[in-house]
Structure formats: structure tokens, C-alpha cells
Amino acid sequence: MATPLSSSAASAPTAADAPEALANIHVVCAEPSIANHFLAELRDKDVQKDSLRFRRNLQRLGEIIAYRISAHLSYTDKTIQTPLAETTGKLLHDFPILATVLRAGLPFHQGFLNYFDQSPSAFVAAYRIEGTAQVQVQVDYLSAPSLDERVLILADPMLATGKSLVQTYRAMLRFGTPRQVHIAAVIASPEGLAYVAREIPEATLWVAAIDEKLNEQAYIIPGLGDAGDLSFGSKL
Ligand SMILES: O=P(O)(O)OC[C@H]1O[C@H](OP(=O)(O)OP(=O)(O)O)[C@H](O)[C@@H]1O
Ligand SMILES: O=c1cc[nH]c(=O)[nH]1
Known part of the structure; x- marks a missing residue:
């Protein structure tokens, strides 16, 4: 199903919103792991010249966060016959619906x-x-299966003001009500993250890192x- 959607502007998040005070936020790079290495490469303007590596690092962080989220999903025991004996395996009960926002979401989604x-x-x-005093987001096109009673993972690498994620999520609810919602980003601003947590309290949030602030153009610093x-x- 594909639907054209109209634009709307959400209320602006403010820096006074403090994500540290909000539960349900997992910060993957808060602990040492290879995720920190991938994130450092993503930020480095010299490494960024290699767009293949840039996309691949977004993909690798998607894999790492997917693995972390997988610990929060349900599994069903299944009898498995190996070439040598019978054993029990745990299979994912139902695969989550993976939603992403074009364009930058594509490698992360992969x-x-x-x-x-x-x-x-x-x-x-x-x-x-571009060119509006406050960031406004246009949602133009949405293609989704039914979300009713499903686990939904909504992934977009940059969570700046948070408006893209909030408006996307609201638009997606036209396709049903998920039973569990995870929102994943690579880099979040403190105010954008607080905004998303406030507007979508039912979601568990996953980010590689929370940065310092937004600049005047609402880019993450x-x-x-x-x-x-x-x-x-x-x-263009
Ligand atoms: O939190 P927000 O302030 O809404 O900003 C975040 C959005 O910005 C980026 O997309 P962008 O608008 O750069 O589009 P692109 O992927 O087509 O370049 C990113 O992928 C998010 O969708
Ligand atoms: O810092 C930012 C903010 C929005 N979109 C990006 O790609 N980067």
C-alpha cells in the first residue's frame, strides 16, 4: 500500500528537554565496543570521502543495534534435527517490521x-x-504493511530536531497499531531525543551517541x- 501524505509542522523541541531524565533510552557507544570505531569513522571528514565506507559503517551500526534490540524480542522453542542428534533451538517468534526514512535511512535499514x-x-x-525559520518536515510518500500487533523498528540515522521521526511515526499509525515500538538512530541531539521520547512514550529508543547540541540550521554538533x-x- 502506498499513500501520498500532506505536510505538517510539529511543535519545536527545546534544549531544556533533558534526555538523561528519560527512561527507555539505550546509548550503544556509552560502553567501549567496535561500534565506537564505526561511529568515529562516520564522523571523520577524511574517511567520509569514501562513500562506500560511509554507507557500510551506517549498515554496521544498524546490525549492532538490531542485535541489541533482538534481546527484547520473543522466541519460540523448536525441535531441530542436526546430522548427529535432536536438540532445541530458539526461533524468533515474529520478525519485526523495519521502517526507514529516505534517503539516509537506506544503508542503516540494510x-x-x-x-x-x-x-x-x-x-x-x-x-x-529548507529556508523556513523553524524546521518543517514534509512527509510525501509512505509504503507499509499492516502494523497491527507487530513489533515495529523505525530507523533513521540522524535524529536532529526529531520532527522527521515523530511525523513519520504518526503517519505510519494509519497502517495499524504496533504492539511494541523501537526507534533507532546513529546520532541524536539532546533536544531532539527528548522530543521523540516525549511524543512517542511507547517507544524504546536506541542511539549510538547523543551529541552536544543543534546549530542554527538544526544540524547536530x-x-x-x-x-x-x-x-x-x-x-540540487
Ligand atoms: O530530526 P530532523 O530535524 O527531522 O532531521 C533528521 C532528518 O535529516 C536527515 O534527512 P535529510 O533531511 O538530510 O534528507 P536526506 O536523507 O534526503 O538527505 C535524516 O535522515 C533525518 O530524516
Ligand atoms: O546533522 C544533521 C541533521 C539532519 N540531517 C543530517 O543529515 N544531519
């Missing part, structure tokens, strides 16, 4: 799909309208720049 290989996907075209352009080339 990381989730690498692990949740039987998952259906949902795609949203959303973009920030230090951030990594424009994830869509770095993945796929600059827009």
Missing part, C-alpha cells in the same frame, strides 16, 4: 535487514523544508554533516 532477514519493510519519503549527501551525493 543493517537491520541483514539480521532480521525475513522482515517486511516500510519506507517513508520525508525531508526537511559535532554530528557528522549531512548523512543523505554523504551516502548518496549532494542534492
Whole structure:
């Protein structure tokens, strides 16, 4: 099912929102792991010249967060016959629906799909309208299966103001009510993360890192720049 959607502006998040005070937020790079290495490469303007590596690092962080989320899903015992004996395996009860936001979401999404290989996907075209005083997001196109009673993972690498994720999620609810919601990003601003946590309290949030702030153009500082352009080339 594919539906064109109209634009709307959500109320602006403020820096006074403190994500530290909010439960349900997992910060993957808070502990040492290879995820920190992938994130450091994503941020490095010299390494960014290699767009293949940039996309692959987004994908690898998608894989890592997918693995972390998998610990929160349900499994069913199944009898398995090996070549030598019978044993019991645990199979994922139902594969989550994987939703992402074009364009920058695509490599991150692929990381989730690498692990949740039987998952259906949902795609949203959303973009920030340039030249407005406050960030406004246009949601143009949404293609999704039924979300009723499913686990939904909504993944977008950059969580700046949080408006893209909040508007995308609201638009997606036209396709049903999920029983569990996970929202994943690579880099979040403190105010954007607090905004998403406030507007979507039913979601568990997963981020690789929480950065310092947004700049006047609502870009994340230090951030990594424009994830869509770095993945796929600059827009006109
Ligand atoms: O939290 P927000 O303030 O809404 O910003 C985040 C959005 O910005 C990026 O997309 P972008 O608008 O750069 O589009 P692109 O992927 O097409 O380059 C990113 O992938 C998010 O969708
Ligand atoms: O810092 C930001 C903010 C929005 N989108 C990006 O790609 N980067």
C-alpha cells in the first residue's frame, strides 16, 4: 500500500528537554565496543570521502543495534534435527517490521535487514523544508504493511530536531497499531531525543551517541554533516 501524505509542522523541541531524565533510552557507544570505531569513522571528514565506507559503517551500526534490540524480542522453542542428534533451538517468534526514512535511512535499514532477514519493510519519503525559520518536515510518500500487533523498528540515522521521526511515526499509525515500538538512530541531539521520547512514550529508543547540541540550521554538533549527501551525493 502506498499513500501520498500532506505536510505538517510539529511543535519545536527545546534544549531544556533533558534526555538523561528519560527512561527507555539505550546509548550503544556509552560502553567501549567496535561500534565506537564505526561511529568515529562516520564522523571523520577524511574517511567520509569514501562513500562506500560511509554507507557500510551506517549498515554496521544498524546490525549492532538490531542485535541489541533482538534481546527484547520473543522466541519460540523448536525441535531441530542436526546430522548427529535432536536438540532445541530458539526461533524468533515474529520478525519485526523495519521502517526507514529516505534517503539516509537506506544503508542503516540494510543493517537491520541483514539480521532480521525475513522482515517486511516500510519506507517513508520525508525531508526537511529548507529556508523556513523553524524546521518543517514534509512527509510525501509512505509504503507499509499492516502494523497491527507487530513489533515495529523505525530507523533513521540522524535524529536532529526529531520532527522527521515523530511525523513519520504518526503517519505510519494509519497502517495499524504496533504492539511494541523501537526507534533507532546513529546520532541524536539532546533536544531532539527528548522530543521523540516525549511524543512517542511507547517507544524504546536506541542511539549510538547523543551529541552536544543543534546549530542554527538544526544540524547536530559535532554530528557528522549531512548523512543523505554523504551516502548518496549532494542534492540540487
Ligand atoms: O530530526 P530532523 O530535524 O527531522 O532531521 C533528521 C532528518 O535529516 C536527515 O534527512 P535529510 O533531511 O538530510 O534528507 P536526506 O536523507 O534526503 O538527505 C535524516 O535522515 C533525518 O530524516
Ligand atoms: O546533522 C544533521 C541533521 C539532519 N540531517 C543530517 O543529515 N544531519
